[in-house]
Amino acid sequence: MNFIQERLLGGKNGMIGIAILAALIFIILPATLDLFRLNLVGKYLTYAFAAVSLVLLWGYGGILSLGQGVFFGLGGYAMAMFLKLEASDPESTKIQSTPGIPDFMDWNQLTELPWFWEPFSSFGFTTLAVILVPGIFAFIIGYSMFKRRVGGVYFAIITQIIALILTVLIVGQQGYTGGINGITDLKTLNGWDIRDDSSKYILYFVNAILLFGVIFLSRYVLTSKFGRLLLAMKDKEDRVRFSGYDVSNFKIFVFVLSAMIAAIGGAMFTLQVGFMSPSFVGIVPSIEMVIFAAVGGRMSLIGVVYGTLLVNFGKTMFSETFPEFWLFLMGGLFIAVVMYFPNGLAGLWDKHGYKLTNCIKNLQCVNVAKAFIDSKRKTKVDVAND
Amino acid sequence: MGEYTTQELISIFAMQGFAGISLFSVLLLMALGLAIIFGQMGVINMAHGEFMAVGAYTTYLVSVLSEQYFPSFVPYYFIFAILLSFFIAGALGYLAEFALIRHLYKRPLDTLLATWGLSLIMQQAFRSIFGAREVSPTLPEWLLGSYQPTETIDIPLNGLFVLGLTLVVTIGVFILMYRSSWGLRVRATVQNRVMSGAVGINTKKIDRLTFALGCGIAGIAGAAFTTIASTGPTTGSLYIVDTFMVVVFGGAGSLLGTIVSAFSIAQGQSILEFFISGSMAKVITLLSIVIFLMMRPEGLFASKVRK
Numbered sequence: 001m002n003f004i005q006e007r008l009l010g011g012k013n014g015m016i017g018i019a020i021l022a023a024l025i026f027i028i029l030p031a032t033l034d035l036f037r038l039n040l041v042g043k044y045l046t047y048a049f050a051a052v053s054l055v056l057l058w059g060y061g062g063i064l065s066l067g068q069g070v071f072f073g074l075g076g077y078a079m080a081m082f083l084k085l086e087a088s089d090p091e092s093t094k095i096q097s098t099p100g101i102p103d104f105m106d107w108n109q110l111t112e113l114p115w116f117w118e119p120f121s122s123f124g125f126t127t128l129a130v131i132l133v134p135g136i137f138a139f140i141i142g143y144s145m146f147k148r149r150v151g152g153v154y155f156a157i158i159t160q161i162i163a164l165i166l167t168v169l170i171v172g173q174q175g176y177t178g179g180i181n182g183i184t185d186l187k188t189l190n191g192w193d194i195r196d197d198s199s200k201y202i203l204y205f206v207n208a209i210l211l212f213g214v215i216f217l218s219r220y221v222l223t224s225k226f227g228r229l230l231l232a233m234k235d236k237e238d239r240v241r242f243s244g245y246d247v248s249n250f251k252i253f254v255f256v257l258s259a260m261i262a263a264i265g266g267a268m269f270t271l272q273v274g275f276m277s278p279s280f281v282g283i284v285p286s287i288e289m290v291i292f293a294a295v296g297g298r299m300s301l302i303g304v305v306y307g308t309l310l311v312n313f314g315k316t317m318f319s320e321t322f323p324e325f326w327l328f329l330m331g332g333l334f335i336a337v338v339m340y341f342p343n344g345l346a347g348l349w350d351k352h353g354y355k356l357t358n359c360i361k362n363l364q365c366v367n368v369a370k371a372f373i374d375s376k377r378k379t380k381v382d383v384a385n386d
Numbered sequence: 387m388g389e390y391t392t393q394e395l396i397s398i399f400a401m402q403g404f405a406g407i408s409l410f411s412v413l414l415l416m417a418l419g420l421a422i423i424f425g426q427m428g429v430i431n432m433a434h435g436e437f438m439a440v441g442a443y444t445t446y447l448v449s450v451l452s453e454q455y456f457p458s459f460v461p462y463y464f465i466f467a468i469l470l471s472f473f474i475a476g477a478l479g480y481l482a483e484f485a486l487i488r489h490l491y492k493r494p495l496d497t498l499l500a501t502w503g504l505s506l507i508m509q510q511a512f513r514s515i516f517g518a519r520e521v522s523p524t525l526p527e528w529l530l531g532s533y534q535p536t537e538t539i540d541i542p543l544n545g546l547f548v549l550g551l552t553l554v555v556t557i558g559v560f561i562l563m564y565r566s567s568w569g570l571r572v573r574a575t576v577q578n579r580v581m582s583g584a585v586g587i588n589t590k591k592i593d594r595l596t597f598a599l600g601c602g603i604a605g606i607a608g609a610a611f612t613t614i615a616s617t618g619p620t621t622g623s624l625y626i627v628d629t630f631m632v633v634v635f636g637g638a639g640s641l642l643g644t645i646v647s648a649f650s651i652a653q654g655q656s657i658l659e660f661f662i663s664g665s666m667a668k669v670i671t672l673l674s675i676v677i678f679l680m681m682r683p684e685g686l687f688a689s690k691v692r693k
Binding site: 064144145148149150152153154156157158160161162164165168169171172283287290291294324327328330331332333334335337338339342 | 428430486489490493494495496498499500502503504505506507509510511513514627630631634663665666668669672673675676679680681683
């Protein structure tokens with residue numbers, strides 16, 4: 001019990017935070033929003049996986065990856081390939097010149113399924129691939145970079161180039177990937193229709209449960225000895241190295257873990273939104289994931305979830321009403337967060353939140369408000385007397 | 387490649403090579419500015435592409451204004467536009483350093499995010515002012531047409547002009563950094579900031595002017611860019627990743643490395659483009675550079691091990 005409380009939930013304060021977030025996601029939002037909006041929240045929460053992965057990698061590890069969209073996308077594409085194969089059985093694709101292959105392959109004059117699509121007809125393989133393909137990819141990148149002590153801004157730029165390569169590749173190889181439109185028209189998961197209302201509810205809750213699972217896992221990792229080493233590496237890498245630890249192995253591990261977490265988000269994205277396209281893989285989505293983490297607070301697993309929700313709500317709201325201001329606001333947000341609130345929302349809460357909680361606890365609010373009104377009245381009277 | 391004769395292949399290489407030289411010129415001009423800022427100051431300027439767009443839009447504005455009000459000035463406006471682009475982009479860079487960058491020197495990863503924010507704001511500003519459509523200035527007549535050394539080779543004049551401009555700017559930057567007393571101060575500041583301060587160099591002023599100079603050169607790149615393509619609000623962001631690659635591949639802090647790497651990236655890409663599709667040419671170029679950087683992270687020409 002103690003283990004759970006201390007290591008997974010983060011002590012008393014952590015438990016309160018988790019409970020509030022859980023109440024919001026599991027009860028308040030589903031009860032108040034209609035299905036369309038709830039589905040949107042579900043979509044945002046899939047980005048929260050990427051934001052949580054950045055807390056591990058960037059907040060604690062000090063390694064900024066501008067390529068989390070790559071792993072998010074790989075996870076999403078793995079899931080989309082499975083769903084697409086299921087949606088293109090010979091029966092429903094009989095008007096094509098080659099029935100039984102996905103429609104975009106037929107449009108691009110492919111006559112048989114490419115070899116790397118074959119295994120994705122198995123659900124078991126796909127579930128493994130969602131986690132393992134991004135994991136292995138991250139391992140290759142991480143191994144070749146961290147072993148050579150490439151870090152900091154170089155790592156950021158190289159991950160960004162990788163994001164660009166993958167987008168160009170996906171867009172260029174239309175016949176194998178669906179090109180710029182991505183993989184669309186996804187219908188069922190093992191015969192279960194993912195498009196009707198009840199399955200949207202179910203997917204929302206599955207997604208939320210997975211998100212909490214990932215948060216618990218991350219907290220477990222961060223409170224372990226590894227987590228402390230990670231923080232030590234961020235502050236004084238050389239000292240950790242001179243103490244006899246192999247710094248690069250720790251970096252590789254955290255990079256692979258964060259890639260896997262982002263990939264789960266990608267797979268859930270595909271399931272809830274019903275398609276996957278290169279516009280969720282490239283440079284811009286990857287850097288947006290960084291801003292979600294920065295706004296929420298790069299050191300806070302709970303904060304980044306709020307950050308993701310807030311930025312995305314803002315984006316949806318503004319692009320519905322004043323599309324031209326959204327980029328100004330987003331740019332301003334980047335600058336403001338970096339310059340004035342490096343710890344994001346979570347930092348603000350740590351600094352000023354206790355006033356609010358104290359207030360509620362002691363019912364001081366009423367007194368404070370009374371005192372404030374009295375002082376105003378007094379000055380007014382004073383002014384009148386003068 | 388069997389279906390081409392040797393004669394045709396030579397012409398293809400010459401012409402694609404020359405197309406590559408136009409790309410090389412713009413990449414090099416962009417990368418020079420970035421190499422100064424990144425190599426000398428360690429600041430990641432993600433808004434660098436937008437400073438290039440400032441130059442391109444300035445050239446467009448000068449072109450439109452001179453067409454409307456001073457038609458006799460039209461043949462010469464381009465030279466004036468290049469200078470104006472340099473000063474406007476430089477002044478904006480000076481402002482950005484003063485308002486934003488100087489607070490973040492100790493946090494290089496954060497400059498990356500803050501300048502990304504700046505680039506979003508600048509992109510939207512371009513869209514609000516000039517509209518979402520791509521614009522291009524009317525080029526003076528002496529820039530149109532082409533030069534034909536043989537029957538099968540056709541080299542556009544604007545490419546030659548841009549190449550010449552790039553040469554002038556590169557030599558100018560070289561002289562400024564390695565032969566002038568100001569350049570000496572910049573290099574001293576890079577090597578040992580505290581010591582430079584102690585011997586009386588105003589390091590903050592050096593930083594600000596270096597940043598402004600880098601942005602100004604990006605402005606010239608923008609003016610050059612208008613001769614080979616049209617400018618839209620997102621033009622800058624299309625080139626920023628390539629430019630970073632040029633700087634990193636060449637080795638930060640090495641001007642020669644920047645030149646060699648801009649040349650090989652531009653040539654590799656444009657010659658490959660003739661034989662395979664554009665997107666695959668890009669993928670292959672990018673991928674080979676990433677693999678090269680994984681094996682030799684310090685880039686082509688720098689000996690320092692970097693962190």
